[in-house]
Structure formats: structure tokens, C-alpha cells
Amino acid sequence: MDLVYWLLLLKAPYLGIKTFYKALKYFESPQQVFLASHIDRVKAGLFRKQTLEYLKSADVNLVQTDLDWLQDDRCHILTLIDKHYPAQLKTIADPPPVLYIRGDIACLSQPQIAIVGSRNPSTGGGQNAAQFATELSKRGLIITSGMASGIDAKAHISALESGAQTIAVCGTGLDRIYPAKHKSLAHQITLQGALISEFSIGTAPIASNFPRRNRIISGLSLGTLVVEATIKSGTMITAKLAVEQGRDVFAIPSSIHNPLAEGCHDLIKQGAKLTSSVDDIIAELPLGLLDCTLPKKTSQSTKEIDKTGFKVLKCLSYEALTVDQLVEKTQLSTQVVTQELLLLEFNNRIEKTSAQGYVLIK
Amino acid sequence: MELRRIGGSVSQLSKVFTRASTGLDAPVVTIEVHISGGLPGFSIVGLPEGAVRESKDRVRSALMNSRFKLPKGRITVSLAPANLPKSSGRYDLPIALGVLIASGQIKPDIDIAQFEFYGELGLDGLLHSTEGLLPAVIAAHKDSHDLVIPYDNHEQCVLAQEARILPAKNLLQVCEFITGIGTLERPMIQPDFDTKHDKNFSQVKGQYHAKRALEIAASGGHNLLLRGTPGSGKTMLAERLPSILPSLDNEAALQRAAIYSVANKSIDLSQFYIRPFRSPHHSSSAVALVGGGSSPRPGEISLAHGGVLFLDELPEFPRHVLEVLRQPLESGEVHVSRAQQQVTFPANFQLVGAMNPCPCGYYGDGTSKCHCTEDQISKYQMKISGPLLDRIDMILDVPPVSKEVLLSPQDKTTENSETIRVRVLDCYNRQLKRQGKLNDQLDANEVDSLIILSADNKQLLENVMDQLHLSARAYHRILKVARTIADLDHADTIESQHLIEAIGYRRYNG
Numbered sequence: 001m002d003l004v005y006w007l008l009l010l011k012a013p014y015l016g017i018k019t020f021y022k023a024l025k026y027f028e029s030p031q032q033v034f035l036a037s038h039i040d041r042v043k044a045g046l047f048r049k050q051t052l053e054y055l056k057s058a059d060v061n062l063v064q065t066d067l068d069w070l071q072d073d074r075c076h077i078l079t080l081i082d083k084h085y086p087a088q089l090k091t092i093a094d095p096p097p098v099l100y101i102r103g104d105i106a107c108l109s110q111p112q113i114a115i116v117g118s119r120n121p122s123t124g125g126g127q128n129a130a131q132f133a134t135e136l137s138k139r140g141l142i143i144t145s146g147m148a149s150g151i152d153a154k155a156h157i158s159a160l161e162s163g164a165q166t167i168a169v170c171g172t173g174l175d176r177i178y179p180a181k182h183k184s185l186a187h188q189i190t191l192q193g194a195l196i197s198e199f200s201i202g203t204a205p206i207a208s209n210f211p212r213r214n215r216i217i218s219g220l221s222l223g224t225l226v227v228e229a230t231i232k233s234g235t236m237i238t239a240k241l242a243v244e245q246g247r248d249v250f251a252i253p254s255s256i257h258n259p260l261a262e263g264c265h266d267l268i269k270q271g272a273k274l275t276s277s278v279d280d281i282i283a284e285l286p287l288g289l290l291d292c293t294l295p296k297k298t299s300q301s302t303k304e305i306d307k308t309g310f311k312v313l314k315c316l317s318y319e320a321l322t323v324d325q326l327v328e329k330t331q332l333s334t335q336v337v338t339q340e341l342l343l344l345e346f347n348n349r350i351e352k353t354s355a356q357g358y359v360l361i362k
Numbered sequence: 363m364e365l366r367r368i369g370g371s372v373s374q375l376s377k378v379f380t381r382a383s384t385g386l387d388a389p390v391v392t393i394e395v396h397i398s399g400g401l402p403g404f405s406i407v408g409l410p411e412g413a414v415r416e417s418k419d420r421v422r423s424a425l426m427n428s429r430f431k432l433p434k435g436r437i438t439v440s441l442a443p444a445n446l447p448k449s450s451g452r453y454d455l456p457i458a459l460g461v462l463i464a465s466g467q468i469k470p471d472i473d474i475a476q477f478e479f480y481g482e483l484g485l486d487g488l489l490h491s492t493e494g495l496l497p498a499v500i501a502a503h504k505d506s507h508d509l510v511i512p513y514d515n516h517e518q519c520v521l522a523q524e525a526r527i528l529p530a531k532n533l534l535q536v537c538e539f540i541t542g543i544g545t546l547e548r549p550m551i552q553p554d555f556d557t558k559h560d561k562n563f564s565q566v567k568g569q570y571h572a573k574r575a576l577e578i579a580a581s582g583g584h585n586l587l588l589r590g591t592p593g594s595g596k597t598m599l600a601e602r603l604p605s606i607l608p609s610l611d612n613e614a615a616l617q618r619a620a621i622y623s624v625a626n627k628s629i630d631l632s633q634f635y636i637r638p639f640r641s642p643h644h645s646s647s648a649v650a651l652v653g654g655g656s657s658p659r660p661g662e663i664s665l666a667h668g669g670v671l672f673l674d675e676l677p678e679f680p681r682h683v684l685e686v687l688r689q690p691l692e693s694g695e696v697h698v699s700r701a702q703q704q705v706t707f708p709a710n711f712q713l714v715g716a717m718n719p720c721p722c723g724y725y726g727d728g729t730s731k732c733h734c735t736e737d738q739i740s741k742y743q744m745k746i747s748g749p750l751l752d753r754i755d756m757i758l759d760v761p762p763v764s765k766e767v768l769l770s771p772q773d774k775t776t777e778n779s780e781t782i783r784v785r786v787l788d789c790y791n792r793q794l795k796r797q798g799k800l801n802d803q804l805d806a807n808e809v810d811s812l813i814i815l816s817a818d819n820k821q822l823l824e825n826v827m828d829q830l831h832l833s834a835r836a837y838h839r840i841l842k843v844a845r846t847i848a849d850l851d852h853a854d855t856i857e858s859q860h861l862i863e864a865i866g867y868r869r870y871n872g
Contacts, residue, residue, distance in 0.1 A: 120736055149736050179737070322761035323571035334574040335847070339862045346829060352869075353726065357761060 005030035006079045006098055007063040011200065012055065014048040017094050024097075034058070066100075069175060069201045074190060076101040084109070092219040092245045096198035100174045103194030107165045112142040113281065114217045114242070116235045117151025117227035118260055123353055125228035125260060128252055129154040132225060135278040137164030141285075142193070144169065144221050146213065147182055151227045151235075156185060165193040169217045171210040173203035214238040215245070222285050223248035225275065229263030236263050239272070248284050250275040255319050305347055308332065312340040313360075316350055320357030374398075376463035378456040379478045379507070381498040382448050385658060385698075385705030386620055388498040390478075390505075392442045393453065395460030400436040406457070408441030411449040411657075420451070421458045423485035428533045433465035447702050449657055451482030452492040455510070458483060458533060459540070471542030478502050479536070481512040487533040491515045496623035499525050500616065510536055516549050521619050521634065558632055559605035564778035568767040572599050575758045575867060577782055580606045581789035582846030583802035585691070585713040585753060587676070587746075590760030591727040596716040599760065600672045601639065603714060605779035607669070608787040609635040614668050617708065621667060625660050637669035640711075644678040648686045658698040658705040663690050666711040676715035677745035684750055687713070691753045694803070712802075713754065717746070727762055755802065755839045756867040789849045801846045806838060813841045819858050826865050840864045 009030040010020065026044035027033050033041065034055060046052060060067075069075055078085045078099045086108040089095050101108070113136050115129055133143050133155040143159040145152040147168035159166035168189050172178045174197050177186045189195055198216060199209060214237050218224050224242040226249065229235035239249050249272040254261035268274050275281060305313070315321070315329040326337050341358055344350045350358050374397045381388040404418040418439075422432050439457050441448050456479040462468045480498065481489040491514035502509050503525035511519055516529035528546035530536045538544030563573060572588070572595070579586040580603060588596040610618060615635050622629045642651060642662045653661030663671055673679060690696045694710035720739040724731040734742075793800050797812055804812065815823065827837065841856075844864035848856045 120734075120739075181737075324568050324761065324767075325764075327570045328568075334570040335859070335863050338571065338574075338866045339859050342826075342862050342866045346826065 002029065002031060003077060003079060003098075004060055004063055004067070005034060007066050007077070007200070008058050008060070009033055010097060011062055012058070013050045015046070015051050017097070019045055019051075020097055021094070063200075065201045069100075072102075074102055075174075076105055078105070086220060088112075088222070089216065089219045092215065094215070095219065096216060098198065100197045100199070100201070101194050102174050102196075103190040104165065105194070107142055107167060107194055108196070108220065110142045110165070111140070111285070112144045112167060112221045113285075114144045114221035114224040114238070115151065115155035115227060116145060116214075116217065116224060116229075116238050118229055118233065118235065119148050119150040119152075120260075121150045121154070121228045122258065122260055123351055124254070124359065125151060126154050129227045130158040132227070132252075132278060132281075133158035134162045136281065137162045137166075139278065139282065141222075142167060144217055146171070146210075146217055146238075147186065147189070147195075148234075149179055149181075153182060153185060155227075156189060160188055160192055167193050167220065168195050169213050169220070170195055170197040171199070171213045172205045173197060173199050173201045175201050176204065178205040210234060211237045215241045218242035218247055219245055221247060223250055223281060225250040225252070225281060226264055226267055226272070227252050228254070228258075228260040229267075230259060231262050231266060233263060236267075239263075239267055248273065250281050250284075252276070257319060305344065305349070308336060309340045309343060312337060313344060313349060316358060316360050318360055320353045320359050322357045326358070374464040374466065376460045378460045378463070378474060380453060380456040380480055381478060381501060382446055383450070383452075383494040383497060383624060384446070384703055385660075385707055386497050386617075386624060387705075388501040389443070389446060391446070391448065391453075393456045393460050394440045394442065395457070395464040396438045396440070397433050397461070397464045398436050398438070402434055402436065404432075404437045404439075406439045406441065408444045409447045410441060410453075411447055413451050414441070414448050414453055417451065417454050417457055420454050420483045420485060421461065424454070424458060424483040424487045424533055425461065427485060428487040428537075430462060430467050431465075433461065433467075437461060437464075447657065450492055450494070451490070452480045452495070454483040455479045455481035455489060455533070455536065459536065462537065468537050468541050470540050472540060474540070476507060477510060478507050479510045480515075481510075481530070483533060489513065489530055489532055489536075493626040494624040495519060496522065496616075496620040499527060500620060510539070510546065517631075518619070518623060518628070520549055521629075521631075522616060559636065559779060561602045561605055562779045563602050563606065563782060564772075564776045566595065566598060566602065567770065567773065567776070568763050569595060569599065569760070572758060572760050573777075573782075575756060576600075576603055577606065577786065578843065578846055578850065578867075579603070579712070579714070579756055580782075581786045581850055582755075582793070582842065583712050583800035584755035584843055584846065585715075585802070587715045587717065587751075587754045587757045588760050589717050589719055589757065591725075591762050592718060592723045594760045594762040596760050597672075597674055600670070600674075600714045600716060601641075602779065603670050603672075603712075604637045604639045606782040606786050607637045608783065608790050610637055610668055618668055621660050621664050621707065625665060627665070638666050639670045639672060640666040641672040641674060644673070644675045646679075646683065648683045651683060652686050652690065652696050652709075653698045653705075653707055654700070656700060656702070658700055658703065658707075660707045661696070663687065663696060663709040663711055664707040667708045669711060670714055671711040672714045672716070674716045676717045677742055681745065681747065685747065688749055688753065715746075715754065719743075719759075752833075752835050752839075755843050757869060758867060785850065789846065792849045792852075793846075801842045801849070804842060804845075809838050809841055813845050813856065815841075815856060815861070819856065819861055822858055823861060823865070826862075830865070830869060832865075832868065836868050840868050843867060 022045040023033055070077055080097050084105045115133055129151045137159045142165050143155050144167040145155045156166050166189055174195055177183050186195055218238050218241045226235055226239050242249050251264040251267040251272040252275050253264055311330055315326055327334050350360055353359055376395045378393045380391050382391045425432055482492050484490055489512040491512045495515050499519045499522045508526045510528045510530055513529040513531045519527050530546055539546045590596050619629050640662045651662045653664055690709040696707050696709045698705050719725040720734040721742050722732050722734050725734055725739055844856045844860045847860040847863050
């Protein structure tokens with residue numbers, strides 16, 4: 001029944017995490033808070049009139065939705081003092097007092113790596129996320145992310161596809177899925193990993209909750225890999241929190257002209273590890289994980305690249321070039337250039353970016 | 363003039379011919395005027411609408427002011443066929459003439475049945491211009507009738523060069539002609555058919571890819587969607603498409619002029635042979651696009667018949683407005699049905715659409731200006747429905763032109779529209795010789811029988827379709843465009859390079 005007091009106390013108005021921990025330190029258990037006298041409560045730092053009123057009148061009906069939700073076999077609520085509560089998360093300054101979990105509890109205590117990034121990544125960024133997620137999963141790390149669109153989703157999906165577990169930290173109550181288009185992804189994650197949240201059942205997607213959940217993403221993980229981020233983004237908040245929590249931050253660099261790489265470059269300037277392969281991450285982690293090298297990707301070719309093809313290929317770089325620019329550079333006719341570009345694309349040598357241009361891939 | 367005795371009183375009857383206007387048709391209307399004894403009165407029967415009902419007041423004054431008399435007695439004007447609704451002031455002149463002949467004030471010296479009369483009368487007897495006359499001129503010419511028309515209309519009507527038209531300035535002049543006192547001169551102006559394009563491809567810097575795509579689209583009549591950031595030159599490119607299209611032939615030009623005449627739009631003689639370019643704003647209604655009204659008028663798609671319909675900011679058009687284009691895009695004509703009449707307008711146009719890649723317009727321009735979310739972008743692109751997209755053969759990304767290219771001096775070697783037009787015309791002729799129509803107009807059966815791929819190329823196309831996740835519907839479109847590219851290359855069979863280039867124009871996402 002102790003859990004009910006935890007949940008009840010967390011629902012108290014004007015009672016944030018700091019006050020919660022202050023009260024917990026004074027009373028040792030949430031149950032004591034409800035049993036204590038008015039004077040003791042004030043001594044413990046509970047000054048607010050509304051909070052004190054609430055403590056007098058609170059009853060179990062207030063947390064009934066949470067308790068109902070808990071009836072499901074795959075649903076769990078872990079308090080800070082629970083033995084399953086992930087040790088890694090306890091080490092941060094303000095760990096969530098309770099964690100709502102749908103899925104496998106055990107995976108929370110496994111070594112994890114966070115992959116975060118833009119909600120609107122470039123094609124290359126998306127591919128990087130997928131590739132790193134796949135390779136890190138294969139080396140036994142669990143991929144943790146925030147189930148947002150873009151990089152987050154890519155990371156989750158790739159981890160699932162490579163048969164590994166993955167953890168999604170949600171910014172809403174676990175009875176809701178945000179964004180809604182990730183419903184099936186969320187379902188898959190509960191079967192093959194865990195969805196977790198610190199927010200009680202029924203919490204709607206409120207913008208201010210999302211930066212808060214970011215500390216859990218970085219807190220659960222040994223390190224945080226930033227794939228693509230603009231300077232002002234939630235991803236940068238996660239990276240900052242990771243640093244505060246004393247975790248490693250990894251960043252994948254890109255062209256200096258790529259606006260989506262500005263955040264990564266900024267992080268590298270501040271001391272994040274420049275990451276160009278999975279080994280860069282593995283080298284920093286304090287664990288003897290199996291080093292299994294992945295088979296090289298084989299390209300299936302539709303048609304061999306000929307001399308003109310190489311001429312076009314030589315003019316391309318990792319920065320997007322439009323067809324018109326390539327026509328000028330190669331001095332070939334437009335039709336020849338477009339044909340060669342398509343052939344190179346089929347051979348997986350280049351890709352068309354949304355920037356209406358073509359770039360080399362790897 | 364006929365005089366008959368009926369029941370003891372003198373009954374006078376006359377017949378004069380003119381034509382109504384229903385859509386692009388101009389059915390003959392016989393105007394019979396009967397003057398009988400009885401209380402004085404003037405009635406018009408045969409479904410006259412507003413302007414025609416008021417005709418009697420204009421006719422009365424015009425007759426008086428031309429020093430004729432309004433006959434005493436009961437005047438009945440019948441416009442036959444009785445079930446055809448008639449509107450506009452064009453019946454004034456024939457009604458006035460009918461009254462004059464029936465009352466014996468003028469005696470025709472010519473065979474009145476060989477003539478048709480048109481024109482709205484002013485109270486002073488002057489003839490005013492009337493709209494939509496060109497279809498009547500064309501139809502009258504087919505029946506080898508001569509036409510008497512208002513002088514103000516004659517410039518437009520001489521477009522039908524063979525027709526015998528006689529412009530007149532006022533009622534008296536027409537009466538003098540009929541009675542043989544005076545003559546009406548056939549106008550001798552030769553319209554200046556100097557086809558001059560003020561928009562030329564030589565003005566477009568860079569954009570080789572887009573120019574190539576437009577050349578292909580022009581050659582095969584393919585529908586095209588241009589996608590690019592604001593200022594990348596989509597509109598500039600599309601506006602220059604007519605300059606590389608072959609001129610209209612005489613018959614098509616005349617038909618186009620007839621459509622304009624019905625829509626009451628004047629047509630510049632210097633534009634007579636140039637294919638039309640219509641660019642309706644995205645606030646246009648569905649009726650404005652396809653045509654309509656209680657007496658149906660042609661809409662933008664018919665005004666673009668034989669030419670280009672350019673829809674700028676395509677996703678901003680309301681969906682139901684875009685959906686009405688689907689049927690005309692397939693059939694090349696549009697049936698407008700209204701309670702009183704059903705009309706068919708030709709609408710064989712080439713659709714060119716332009717759109718931004720995302721709501722703010724700057725997605726993927728290489729800067730960080732765009733803040734649209736993935737959802738917003740996909741929602742924006744979904745605004746173009748699948749069925750409409752299926753009717754678009756070529757999709758082209760137009761990248762923004764770099765500052766260096768924009769500021770560079772005009773390159774003398776840039777191809778001008780005239781050079782491109784020669785190639786396009788050549789390609790047109792190849793297609794017409796082979797199949798009697800443009801590649802775009804081939805139906806599914808014709809594509810299967812006329813466009814044959816080698817086994818290797820078939821395999822290539824299948825591989826690519828899998829790799830790019832192209833729908834089976836895209837298959838025919840690719841084949842048609844590949845056929846056009848091969849035609850531009852003077853090749854009888856489609857080679858792999860033609861096919862590959864065609865595939866490059868068939869990708870919507872990514």
C-alpha cells in the first residue's frame with residue numbers, strides 16, 4: 001500500500017520534485033507525510049496552503065486511474081526505493097520518484113546508450129541514426145530515446161529491426177501515445193523493450209513536460225549520441241543534461257553548411273566526442289562488451305557505372321549539388337547527367353536529398 | 363415579303379435568319395414577324411431571356427429614330443426553334459428588319475434567305491457589338507450564308523478568313539443594302555498574324571534541368587508539376603512554355619478564338635496562332651475552372667484548350683476544385699449541364715502545376731529557414747490527391763538559382779525559344795505521323811501496342827520501380843515520357859537511356 005502514498009504525494013499541488021525530496025528526507029516515507037502533524041509538515045518544508053489542504057483531504061480515489069492501469073500484467077510502477085528501479089538513473093540529481101513502465105522491467109538496468117536528434121532530420125541524418133542504432137544494438141547496448149518523430153523513431157525502429165530491446169521515454173502518461181502516428185511503434189516497443197514515463201496516467205502532451213523527460217533519457221544511459229540538432233532544440237537540452245549528469249556526449253559531425261549539424265558541431269567544440277563510427281562510442285564506455293564486427297553492406301547494382309558515370313561521380317561531394325550545377329561542372333548535356341545520376345543512385349553511390357540536389361553516400 | 367389574306371384582314375409575315383449561341387454551337391434561329399390587325403401590341407415569343415425581351419423597346423426607338431414607322435397593329439415576333447433559350451441583344455437587328463419587311467416599309471432586292479443578321483440596336487439606330495459572334499460566323503460560313511454584323515465586331519470576325527462578312531454601322535445602312543440602294547463592303551483588313559513571343563527561354567539563366575524537362579513536356583504534351591522554393595523560377599519557366607510549343611493551325615486557332623468569343627474575351631491578333639496560356643488564381647471556384655453559369659460559358663480549362671493551364675501554388679487550390687479537373691484531363695472535353703441546356707466545351711489542355719515543397723516554402727533549400735514539421739510537410743504534399751497526381755506525367759524539382767548565376771551577364775549561347783521550338787515541332791510531326799496524336803494522349807491499349815520495350819529494358823524498369831516504390835500506375839506514364847524522349851532523339855525504339863531519364867521525372871516523395 002506504500003505505493004498509494006507515493007502516488008498521492010506526487011499528485012499534491014505546488015509540490016515539485018525538490019520539495020518532494022525535501023519532505024521525503026524529513027519523513028523517510030511518503031506515508032509518514034500523510035500521518036504527520038501540521039507542524040511537522042511545515043517543518044519539512046511544506047508551506048503552501050493548497051498543499052497542506054490537499055494532504056488533509058487526499059484519498060485513494062485520486063490515484064485510482066493509476067492503480068487501474070497497473071492491473072495489466074505488462075504494466076509496472078517502480079518507486080525510487082524499489083529494487084528494480086534502475087541504478088543508473090538513481091545517480092542523477094533529481095531522479096523521478098516513481099517510474100511508470102509498460103514492458104520489460106529488466107531492460108532498464110541493462111547498459112544503454114541514448115540516441116537523440118532532430119525531429120526533421122536530413123536523409124543522411126536519418127540513415128546515420130539507423131546505422132548507429134543497428135550496430136550499437138548488435139554490440140549488446142540497449143537504445144534509449146524519446147519516441148519523437150525523426151531521429152528518435154529511426155533509432156527505435158532500427159533497434160527493433162535488429163532484434164534488440166529498446167526503451168522509449170515518453171513525455172505523456174503511458175495511456176497516451178505522442179505523436180499518435182507512433183502507436184504501432186509504441187506497441188512494438190512494449191513487446192520488445194519498455195515504454196517508460198514519470199508522468200501519471202492521463203497526463204496530456206504538454207510542451208513543458210518534454211524537456212523534463214529528457215533528463216531521464218540521458219540519465220538512464222551511459223552516454224548520449226547526438227545525431228543531428230540545430231542550436232536551439234530539445235536535443236541540445238538533452239546533451240546539456242547529460243553533461244550535468246556526468247555522462248558522455250557523442251556527436252556526429254557533418255558539413256559546416258548543414259544547419260542541422262550546427263548543434264553537433266557546437267557540442268564538439270564544447271568537448272563532446274567527435275563520433276564517426278560505433279567504435280568511437282564503444283571506446284569510451286566502461287564495459288567489456290562483445291566486439292562483433294558487422295558484415296559490410298553489399299550494393300546490388302542495376303547497371304554498371306561507366307566512364308561518364310565516374311565523371312559525374314567525381315564532381316559530387318558530400319555537399320548537395322543540383323543537376324544544373326553538375327551540368328556546368330561536367331560540361332555534359334542535361335539528359336546525360338540526369339541519366340547518370342539515376343544510375344548512380346540505383347548503385348547506392350549517391351542519394352537525392354530534399355535539398356533538390358545530390359550527395360555522395362559513404 | 364409575303365401578303366396573304368386571312369379571314370378578310372391583311373396579314374403580313376416575314377422571315378429573317380440569325381443564329382443563337384449555345385456553348386460553341388450556333389444553331390440557326392428563324393425570326394418570323396407577323397403583323398395582324400387588332401389592338402396595337404408587340405410581343406416576342408420563343409423563350410426570350412432578359413435582353414431579348416427588352417429588345418422591343420430598343421427596336422421601337424431605333425425604327426422611329428431611323429425615320430421608319432412602327433406599324434400599327436399587333437406585332438408578333440417568333441424566335442424559332444421555340445424551345446431554345448435565347449439571350450443577348452444580337453436579335454435586335456433581325457427583329458427590326460423583320461418588322462420593316464413585314465410592314466412593307468422596305469422591299470428586299472436580295473434573297474434574304476441567303477443572309478444572316480446580327481447586332482444590338484441603339485435607340486438612335488446605331489449597331490453595337492455583340493458577344494460570342496465568332497461561332498456563328500464559322501457556322502454561317504459552313505452553310506455558305508453571308509453575314510451582316512456590327513462594324514465593331516468585324517475585326518474579330520475576319521479571323522474566319524473565308525467567311526463572307528459584311529459589317530454595317532447602323533440600321534439605315536443595312537436597309538439600303540437590302541433594298542439595293544447602297545452596298546456593304548467586305549472588309550479588306552488582313553490580320554497581322556505575326557506570332558511574337560515576348561517571353562523567351564533565352565531570358566532564363568541556368569536551369570538546364572528544368573528547361574530540358576519543359577522541352578520534353580512540350581514535345582509530348584505531358585502534364586508537369588514543378589516543385590521548388592519561392593523564387594526558384596517556377597512561374598518564369600512555366601510562362602515560357604507556350605513560346606516553345608508549335609503554333610496552332612488555322613482550324614485550331616479559329617476554334618480557340620471561338621471559345622474566347624463565347625467567353626466574351628478579346629483576343630489580340632498577334633496572339634492568334636500562339637497557344638493559350640491560362641493561369642487562374644488559386645481562389646478560383648470550380649465553375650470558373652470548368653465553365654458554367656445558367657447559360658453555360660467556357661471556364662479556364664476551355665480557354666486553355668490547345669495550350670497550357672498553369673496552376674501556380676497548386677496545393678492552395680481547394681481540393682474539390684482540383685478534383686473537377688480529373689475528368690477533363692482524361693477526356694479532353696468538359697460537359698456542362700444546366701437545367702435548360704447541356705453544353706460540351708473542348709478542354710484539351712496541358713496541365714502545368716507549381717508548388718512549394720512545404721507550407722513555408724523553404725524545405726530543403728540548404729538553409730535553416732524552414733521550420734515545418736515532418737507532419738506539416740507530408741500533409742502539404744498530400745493535398746494533391748493521388749488520382750490527380752496519377753494524371754501528371756512529370757514531376758520536377760526546381761532548385762533555386764545561385765546568386766552567381768543570377769548576377770552573371772546574359773549568356774549569348776543560351777538557347778532561345780525559336781531553336782527549341784524547331785525541335786519540338788519536329789517531335790510533334792514524328793508523333794502525328796506514327797499515331798495521329800501526341801504521346802500524352804495515348805490510351806492504355808495504345809501504350810501497350812505502340813510502345814515496346816526490349817526484355818533488358820523491361821527488366822530494368824521493373825527493378826527501378828521496385829527500388830523507388832513506384833506504383834503500377836506510374837508504369838504507363840513513364841513509358842509515354844520515355845517515348846517522347848526517344849522521339850526527341852529521333853530513335854525508333856526506346857533505349858535504356860531514354861527510359862532512365864523518364865524515370866527521373868517520376869518521383870514525388872524524396
